[in-house]
Amino acid sequence: MPKTYQRIVLASRPSGWVTEENFRLEQAAIPEPGPGELLIRVRYLSLDPYMRGRMEETKSYAEAQPLDATMQGGGVGVVEASDNKNFAPGDVVVGTLGWQEYCVTDGKDLVKVDPNLVPLSTYLGPVGMPGVTAWYGVNEICRPEEGETLLVSAASGAVGSVVGQLAKARGCRVIGIAGGPAKCSYVVDELGFNACLDHRQHGDTRALAQALAKVAADGVDCVFENVGGKCLDAALARVNPFARVALCGLIAGYNGEDIALQNVRALLVMRVKLQGFIVSDRMDLWPPALAELGKAVATGTIKYRETIAEGLEAAPGAFIGLLKGENFGKQLVKLS
Amino acid sequence: MPKTYQRIVLASRPSGWVTEENFRLEQAAIPEPGPGELLIRVRYLSLDPYMRGRMEETKSYAEAQPLDATMQGGGVGVVEASDNKNFAPGDVVVGTLGWQEYCVTDGKDLVKVDPNLVPLSTYLGPVGMPGVTAWYGVNEICRPEEGETLLVSAASGAVGSVVGQLAKARGCRVIGIAGGPAKCSYVVDELGFNACLDHRQHGDTRALAQALAKVAADGVDCVFENVGGKCLDAALARVNPFARVALCGLIAGYNGEDIALQNVRALLVMRVKLQGFIVSDRMDLWPPALAELGKAVATGTIKYRETIAEGLEAAPGAFIGLLKGENFGKQLVKLS
Numbered sequence: 001m002p003k004t005y006q007r008i009v010l011a012s013r014p015s016g017w018v019t020e021e022n023f024r025l026e027q028a029a030i031p032e033p034g035p036g037e038l039l040i041r042v043r044y045l046s047l048d049p050y051m052r053g054r055m056e057e058t059k060s061y062a063e064a065q066p067l068d069a070t071m072q073g074g075g076v077g078v079v080e081a082s083d084n085k086n087f088a089p090g091d092v093v094v095g096t097l098g099w100q101e102y103c104v105t106d107g108k109d110l111v112k113v114d115p116n117l118v119p120l121s122t123y124l125g126p127v128g129m130p131g132v133t134a135w136y137g138v139n140e141i142c143r144p145e146e147g148e149t150l151l152v153s154a155a156s157g158a159v160g161s162v163v164g165q166l167a168k169a170r171g172c173r174v175i176g177i178a179g180g181p182a183k184c185s186y187v188v189d190e191l192g193f194n195a196c197l198d199h200r201q202h203g204d205t206r207a208l209a210q211a212l213a214k215v216a217a218d219g220v221d222c223v224f225e226n227v228g229g230k231c232l233d234a235a236l237a238r239v240n241p242f243a244r245v246a247l248c249g250l251i252a253g254y255n256g257e258d259i260a261l262q263n264v265r266a267l268l269v270m271r272v273k274l275q276g277f278i279v280s281d282r283m284d285l286w287p288p289a290l291a292e293l294g295k296a297v298a299t300g301t302i303k304y305r306e307t308i309a310e311g312l313e314a315a316p317g318a319f320i321g322l323l324k325g326e327n328f329g330k331q332l333v334k335l336s
Numbered sequence: 337m338p339k340t341y342q343r344i345v346l347a348s349r350p351s352g353w354v355t356e357e358n359f360r361l362e363q364a365a366i367p368e369p370g371p372g373e374l375l376i377r378v379r380y381l382s383l384d385p386y387m388r389g390r391m392e393e394t395k396s397y398a399e400a401q402p403l404d405a406t407m408q409g410g411g412v413g414v415v416e417a418s419d420n421k422n423f424a425p426g427d428v429v430v431g432t433l434g435w436q437e438y439c440v441t442d443g444k445d446l447v448k449v450d451p452n453l454v455p456l457s458t459y460l461g462p463v464g465m466p467g468v469t470a471w472y473g474v475n476e477i478c479r480p481e482e483g484e485t486l487l488v489s490a491a492s493g494a495v496g497s498v499v500g501q502l503a504k505a506r507g508c509r510v511i512g513i514a515g516g517p518a519k520c521s522y523v524v525d526e527l528g529f530n531a532c533l534d535h536r537q538h539g540d541t542r543a544l545a546q547a548l549a550k551v552a553a554d555g556v557d558c559v560f561e562n563v564g565g566k567c568l569d570a571a572l573a574r575v576n577p578f579a580r581v582a583l584c585g586l587i588a589g590y591n592g593e594d595i596a597l598q599n600v601r602a603l604l605v606m607r608v609k610l611q612g613f614i615v616s617d618r619m620d621l622w623p624p625a626l627a628e629l630g631k632a633v634a635t636g637t638i639k640y641r642e643t644i645a646e647g648l649e650a651a652p653g654a655f656i657g658l659l660k661g662e663n664f665g666k667q668l669v670k671l672s
Binding site: 053228232247248249250258259260261262263264265267268269270271272273274275276277278281 | 389564568583584585586594595596597598599600601603604605606607608609610611612613614617
C-alpha cells in the first residue's frame with residue numbers, strides 16, 4: 001500500500017463558468033484510521049450538477065464547499081482497514097468520500113452494497129442517488145397515469161434516462177430533450193423513448209416549443225425538469241390542464257446566472273403543480289426505490305450509460321464538461 | 337317596467353391596457369322569457385381581474401369573450417318574471433348575468449341566495465367567488481399551520497382580504513402587500529394583518545424583498561399570489577424550505593404582457609410547491625366554503641370593503657381602474 005495519496009481541493013470560487021484554476025491537486029500522507037474509524041480506497045467518484053451550487057458561497061441548499069478543503073462528492077470504495085465493528089476490510093461502501101484516492105471516516109452515512117448484484121459504478125448512477133432522484137420525481141410528484149405524456153430534459157443523463165424508463169414502464173408516452181444527435185438517437189433507439197428533441201437544433205423557446213408540439217400533439221401531462229431555461233419554458237408552452245412539474249435541476253443556470261421563467265402564466269392558466277425537490281429530503285423513499293432499481297438494472301430492464309474519466313487529476317476537467325453537457329450518461333471518475 | 341334596457345358589448349380587443357373604446361353601450365328591447373326561462377333584473381355586477389384574460393383571443397383559461405356580444409361577468413339580481421319552476425319572482429340569484437340591466441336565462445348555473453343573511457353585494461365578494469377562491473387557496477394549497485407566516489398580495493382586494501383573515505383565524509402571522517398607504521393601513525388596522533408592505537414604496541424586487549425581510553424575519557411559509565411580477569419574486573426571495581405558493585392571479589401582467597419570474601432557483605432550492613388554481617375546478621368546495629364565509633360575514637368575523645360604481649355606463653371605467661389597482665376592496669357596479 002502506498003504511503004501518500006492525492007486529493008483535490010477547492011482553490012477558489014468560480015465566477016461564471018467553472019475553470020481548472022478553481023481546483024488544486026495536493027499530495028498527503030495516508031492517515032491511519034483512529035478509534036471507530038475506517039480507511040477506504042476510493043474506486044469511483046460521482047460528478048453531479050448539484051456540486052456547482054456548493055462551489056458558491058451561499059446560493060444553494062447544500063452547505064457551501066469550504067475553500068482549501070477536499071472537494072465533497074459521492075463515491076464508491078473498498079474498505080482497506082477498519083477499527084469500526086460495522087465494516088470489515090473488503091466491504092464495498094457508498095457515501096460522501098470526496099475527491100481523493102483514500103478517505104478516513106467514522107462510517108456514519110456510509111452504505112454497504114453488494115458488488116455481485118450490479119456493477120460497482122451503478123451505485124453512483126441508476127442504483128444510487130440519481131436513480132432514487134428519478135424514482136422520487138416520477139412516483140411522488142409526476143405520478144403519471146397510463147397513457148399520459150411525460151417530458152424529461154437532460155434525457156440521456158444519469159437522472160433523465162431512469163426517469164424515462166420508469167415512465168415507459170408505467171405506460172406513458174415519453175419524450176426527451178437532449179443535446180446533439182448522438183444522445184437523441186441513444187434515448188430513442190436504446191432507451192425506448194417515443195421521441196427526443198435536440199435542443200441544439202432549436203435555438204430558442206419558440207422553436208423548441210414548436211418542435212415539441214409536433215411530437216406531443218396531445219400536450220404534456222408531466223414534466224421532469226433537470227435543465228430549466230428554454231426547456232422549461234417550452235414545456236410550459238405545451239402543458240395540459242393539471243400538469244405536474246417535478247423541478248429537479250436547473251443546470252441551464254449552473255454557470256452562475258439565473259435564467260428567468262417566461263411562461264409564468266401557463267402555471268396559472270393550466271393549473272400546474274410545480275414542486276421543487278431534493279432527494280435527501282425523503283430518505284424513506286431510498287429503500288423501496290433502490291430495491292426496484294437494483295432489480296431493474298440487474299435484469300437489464302433499466303439501461304444506462306456512463307462516461308468515465310480516468311484518474312483523479314481528470315476530475316476537474318470532467319466536472320467542467322458535465323456542466324457543459326459534454327458527458328454522455330452518468331459522469332464518473334475511475335481512480336487507478 | 338321599462339321596455340328597453342342597456343347593455344355593454346365588447347367592441348374591440350385591447351392591445352396592452354384596456355381602454356373605454358374597447359366597449360360599446362347599446363340599447364335593446366327587454367325580451368320576454370321563453371318556455372323554461374326567467375327574466376332577471378340585475379342589481380350588482382362583479383368586476384374581476386380574470387375578465388381581462390377573456391378579452392384576449394386565446395390567452396386565458398376562460399373562453400374568449402365574443403366581439404359585439406354582451407360582456408360576460410358575474411352578478412346578483414332579482415327575478416322579475418319566470419316560466420321556470422325553480423324560480424319565482426322576487427327570488428335573489430347569483431350567476432353569470434353579464435354587463436346588462438336585464439338578463440334572460442334558462443336558470444342553469446344560477447344560485448338562489450338569502451338576501452336576509454348578508455348584504456346582496458357580498459354574494460359577489462366574500463360570500464361569493466372571491467371568498468371561495470381565498471378559501472380554496474388557503475385550505476387546499478397553502479394549508480398553513482399555526483405559527484407559520486403567510487404572505488398575500490393585493491391584500492386589500494376581494495380575495496386577498498379574505499385570505500388574510502382566514503389565515504389569521506388559523507393562527508398564522510399574516511403579511512400583506514398592497515398599493516398605497518390607505519390600503520396598507522386598512523389591511524393592518526381594520527383587517528388585523530400583522531404587517532402590510534406598500535409596493536409603491538419599493539420600486540423593484542430587491543427593495544420589496546428587503547422590506548419583506550424586516551417584517552418576516554423568520555421567512556415566509558405560504559404565499560397566496562394574486563399579482564405576480566415583483567411581488568412573487570420578492571416572496572420567493574424570502575420563502576422557507578417547503579413553502580407553498582397558491583398561484584391565483586397574475587394581475588401584474590393583465591395589461592397584456594407577461595412578466596418573467598426571476599427567482600426560479602428558489603423554487604428548487606427551497607423545495608417549493610407552487611400550484612396554479614381556478615376556483616371553478618373545485619365546485620365541491622363551494623358549499624363548505626360558502627357556509628363558513630356566510631357565517632363569518634354575517635357575524636362580522638370577516639370584514640370587507642367595496643368600491644361601488646354607479647350605473648351600467650360606469651362599468652368600463654371601473655374595470656380599467658380595477659386593472660390599475662384604483663379600487664379599494666371588491667369592485668362592484670350598482671345598477672339603478
